[in-house]
Amino acid sequence: MREFIEETAKTLNVEKHLLEKDILLHQILLDLSKTKICEEFTFKGGSCLIKHYLNYFRFSEDLDFTFIDQGLFKGASQKRIRQMLSKKIQEIGNALEDIAKKRNLDFKFEKHNKRYIEIGSSNKTATFKLWYISIDNMNFFIKLQINFVEKILFPIKKARIRSLAIESKELKFLFPNLYKEYTTKVMFNVYDIREILCEKIRAILTRRGIKERDFIDVYLVSKKFKIDPDALRSEIITKTRFALFLYRKYRQNLDEKTKLLSVDMFPFGSEEPLLLMKIEKSEFYSFLVKFMTFLEKIMKML
Known part of the structure; x- marks a missing residue:
C-alpha cells in the first residue's frame, strides 16, 4: 500500500497523506457497496459533491449517509424507534468491523467506547471512527457520520462514485489490485x-x-x-x-x-x-x- 500511495501521489502531484485518506475513503465506499447498507442508505455531503457532482475540486475528510426509508418510523413510539435504530447501528457496526479487518484499520464495535463510536439524540445519529497509522506515521481516523432521521425533500438516485485516480499504464502494471480498486466507480444511492x-x-x-x-x-x-x-x-x-x-x-x-x-x-x-x-x-x-x-x-x- 505504501508504494502505491507514493507512486500515485507522484503521478497526481498531491500530498501523500491526503491521497492515502482518499484511497481509504474509496475502499470503504467500495466495501459498503457490497453490503445491504448500500440499499438502505444514501450517500450525501461534501464527499458526495466531490466524488460525483463536482469532479474532485478538493479532498474530502469523511463520509456522510442518511437512512432512506423515513416512513419506517411513522406512527412508532419513541421506544420502538430507539429499538429499530439500535438494530441498524448494530448492523453497520458489524459491517465496519469486517471492513476494518480487511483494510487493516483499527475499529471495534463498542457502543460505549467513544474512540470508535458516538451515538446521539436517542440513536438518531451515529458517528463511527476507523483509525489508521498514516504513511507519515501519524494517528488518523476515517469518520462515517450516519443520520437515521431526516427530512428528505428531493428524489434519491443511483449514481457512480469516482476516485481521484487517472488512467496510468504504469500504476496498473505495478499495482494491479490496488489500482483496479481505486479506479473502480462505485454504484451508490446519492442525494439530489x-x-x-x-x-x-x-x-x-x-x-x-x-x-x-x-x-x-x-x-x-x-x-x-x-x-x-x-x-x-x-x-x-x-x-x-x-x-x-x-x-x-x-x-x-x-x-x-x-x-x-x-x-x-x-x-x-x-x-x-x-x-x-x-x-x-x-x-x-x-x-x-x-x-x-x-x-x-x-x-x-x-
Whole structure:
C-alpha cells in the first residue's frame, strides 16, 4: 500500500497523506457497496459533491449517509424507534468491523467506547471512527457520520462514485489490485444536488463556528448547476426547522452564528491545503457578500 500511495501521489502531484485518506475513503465506499447498507442508505455531503457532482475540486475528510426509508418510523413510539435504530447501528457496526479487518484499520464495535463510536439524540445519529497509522506515521481516523432521521425533500438516485485516480499504464502494471480498486466507480444511492445544497446551508447555520469549505461548496454548486440559493428558500427553512426541532444544540449554535456571519471575520484560505483547483478570489468574495445577506434573511425566518 505504501508504494502505491507514493507512486500515485507522484503521478497526481498531491500530498501523500491526503491521497492515502482518499484511497481509504474509496475502499470503504467500495466495501459498503457490497453490503445491504448500500440499499438502505444514501450517500450525501461534501464527499458526495466531490466524488460525483463536482469532479474532485478538493479532498474530502469523511463520509456522510442518511437512512432512506423515513416512513419506517411513522406512527412508532419513541421506544420502538430507539429499538429499530439500535438494530441498524448494530448492523453497520458489524459491517465496519469486517471492513476494518480487511483494510487493516483499527475499529471495534463498542457502543460505549467513544474512540470508535458516538451515538446521539436517542440513536438518531451515529458517528463511527476507523483509525489508521498514516504513511507519515501519524494517528488518523476515517469518520462515517450516519443520520437515521431526516427530512428528505428531493428524489434519491443511483449514481457512480469516482476516485481521484487517472488512467496510468504504469500504476496498473505495478499495482494491479490496488489500482483496479481505486479506479473502480462505485454504484451508490446519492442525494439530489438540491438536497445537498439545502443541507450545506443548514449546516452553515447550525454547526458551531464557520468552515470555509461549506461556503466554497455552496459557491461551486451554485455556479456549476446555476442554482440560486434563494430559489430553495422554502426547502432550506423546512430542513433547518426540522433539524432545530430534533437537536437542541443546533438552536444555540444558530443564535451564536449571528456574530460570526461577517465577511470581515471570514477564514479566507483555511481550506487551501485541501483544494485541488484554484478558487477565483474576487468572484468568491462577491458571492460571499450576497450569500451572507441571504443567510441573515433566512435566520430571521427561523
